[in-house]
Amino acid sequence: MTRRIYLAFGALTAMAALAPLTQAHAGTCESLVGQKVGGGTVVSAERMASGQKLSLAGAAALFPIPPAKAAFCRVKARISPVPQSEIDVEVWLPETWNGKFVGTGGGGFSGGLEIAALTLNPIVAKGYAAATTNVGHPAGDSAKWAYKQPEKLVDWAHRGNHVTAQFSKALIAAYYAKPAERAYFQGCSNGGRDALMEAWRYPEDYDAIVAGAPAAPWTRDFTAMPWNIRAQDGPPAVNFSPAKLKLVNDAVMARCDKLDGVQDGVLENPLACRFDPKELQCKANATSDCLSGAEVKALRALYQGPRTRDGRQISTGLAVGGETVEWEGWITGPKAVHRQMSPEFFRWMVYGDETWSIDRFDLERDYAEAVNRVGSIVDSDNPDIRPFLKRGGKLLIYHGWADAALPPGNTINYYNAVRSKAGAKADQVRLFMVPGMAHCAKGPGPSLVDWLGALDTWAQDNKPPERILASKPEDFNAAFMGQPTKTLRTRPLCAWPAVARWNGKGSTDEAANFRCVASK
Incomplete structure (x- = not known):
């Protein structure tokens, strides 16, 4: 349970005040x-x-x-x-x-x-x-x-x-x-996969769609999960304790936190951070203040993502900067969700073999079998959604940079492919990357966003959003439930590839003091 x-x-995303009640x-x-x-x-x-x-x-x-x-x-x-x-x-x-x-x-x-x-x-x-x-x-x-x-x-x-x-x-x-008058769809995680499936397979169902952290490349995502586990299980096996993950995260922040002009424990654009875990490798005997050679190798694999023997990238890896946010729950802990969930996919959806386990995982074989057997049914990352766009459909996509469940890079790749296919209709698709947001919500960055409200406004005024407000409440659960709680920080989310930059004046906790600029 x-x-x-x-x-x-x-599946739960924040929703705020929208259109007036009339009918x-x-x-x-x-x-x-x-x-x-x-x-x-x-x-x-x-x-x-x-x-x-x-x-x-x-x-x-x-x-x-x-x-x-x-x-x-x-x-x-x-x-x-x-x-x-x-x-x-x-x-x-x-x-x-x-x-x-x-x-x-x-x-x-x-x-x-x-x-x-x-x-x-x-x-x-x-x-x-x-x-x-x-x-x-x-x-x-x-x-x-x-x-x-x-x-x-x-x-x-x-x-x-x-x-x-x-x-x-x-x-x-x-x-x-x-x-x-209008029909909208919204979902996150598998719900994001659902959302993109609607846009692709059933373009007449909805007029505008929100797809959060979409598990659209399902076969690639679920191939990456056992890859992440095997990267730790070795041989030799490594155990990333919370203390080790903090060691890594501290090093990432020391190197890259100020790149966006604000030191706040959140990376605005992790792609701009050049971090190699080898800089933390122990000089002699392994201690709690450094990484063993095996730990460096495993971390590099997690950041890189699975690749075949000939170098073909199956899935993007994890973004730097989120190591202490969700890694323990999804990837590195003894009851990590990737360790529990990925066998369910291969056992029952791919092979129909209840004995399948991660120690039998072979990247080349199992990815190919997943694609051949169920890829055409479960994957929703086909970028050709032109029928949906032709009838005026709007697609708003978002993904948290600190998401450890599903790699945010896959969503950027999908967005780029959609825009390439869309041609003149490309402005009907928007992507918002959310700094410091975990899987669908929460995390160290502002992550409470009225995605449905933004979609509704876009559908009504036909003006693609360039900037959406995100807030960080003191108690996220209370805010989600509509209960009063203090707002600690607000920031603008910028339509990718733009990113937010502080203008150098005023509080760095107020969105009004940030502008959207081209990412470097």
């Missing part, structure tokens, strides 16, 4: 039960009052569940696009509607339904109708549900979110007696 909640947090609902909640619309059947429909307690098992250990922030009709439905599919969906229909619809993505191997009370509540509070889905199977840490179940794999990979969009839009039109 703990690992699933950790991964599902990738009251036309139908009654109870009358929806049993209706067949958009390929699905409504199983239940319950009116939820503002302030009413919401039940949620999936994230109860991570967050206190807030009460309903607005009155809405909570619809549960089932969609069966093929005989082997049973896709559960929730659609929340606010009593006072702003005329728009938001679909949400999942995290890890799950679709996001188990955390609906967290993800949908703040969206509906702003007047949006919103939906989420289990993409055809119960949430969990394991991918065993995919074993000899090709249709369930397709449901999780892309079909589940597509049919959820179709059903939700039909339900909305029936309930409010008018279709949604």
Whole structure:
């Protein structure tokens, strides 16, 4: 349960005030039960009052569940696009509607339904109708549900979110007696993969999309995970204790923190930092104040990322500067998520062999098998999204530089490839790299961002965002839940490849004192 909640947090991103609430609902909640619309059947429909307690098992250990922030009709439905599919969906229909619809993505191997009370509540509070889905199977840490179940794999990979969009839009039109004016999708981590899958495979589903830290190159990401573990397991094996990771991070910051003009423990652009862990290598006997030769080798591998014997890069490596942020939880700790999660992919999605383990991992063989067997189903990093852009679609991508779960460099490469393909439509795609942000949120840098609000503004005024405000609250969880907490710092996020630079005057904790400039 703990690992699933950790991964599902990738589906939770901050959402703030947006469009005014204007349109009251036309139908009654109870009358929806049993209706067949958009390929699905409504199983239940319950009116939820503002302030009413919401039940949620999936994230109860991570967050206190807030009460309903607005009155809405909570619809549960089932969609069966093929005989082997049973896709559960929730659609929340606010009593006072702003005329728009938001679909949400999942995290890890799950679709996001188990955390609906967290993800949908703040969206509906702003007047949006919103939906989420289990993409055809119960949430969990394991991918065993995919074993000899090709249709369930397709449901999780892309079909589940597509049919959820179709059903939700039909339900909305029936309930409010008018279709949604605009449809948006947002997701982070696997939800980011979901988002890019929608833009690529189903360009008609949504008008504008937010893709955070996208696991779009799924086969490459999940090949990098066992590579990261094997880089530490050796031989010889190394153990990066928190103290060793701090030693490395301190050296990175000493060399590069001031490159952006502000010494704040955050690298604005890690690509500008020239750091080689060899400078920390022990001169004689290994101690806690230096790195052994094996540790230097392992670190270089983690920063470099997996390469085949002929030098072909499979995935980018980790960015410098985030060693003390998430590395222990995702990569270096005894219960690291990469160590636990990557075997699930190869066991159940690739090989159908429950005995597969990381000690059997071979980069050349296993990457090729993953691509050949499931790549065309699960990967969503095809950069040709011209049909989506042709119909006016907007794509806003973001990724944290301190993300240890998924390498941020892969997202930059995808963005560059999309813009290259897009031609005259390239301005309909924006990427924002977030300094110091961990996987989807948190970290030492300002990471609380109203991504949905930025997308909505862009969709309405048709002006691509060049600068988005990020804040660092004293208590991130409280801020996310809409509770009062002190704001410690604000910074502008700049449309990549621009970066933020302090103007030399005023507080370095205030975004107004920064400008966006070309990265060096």
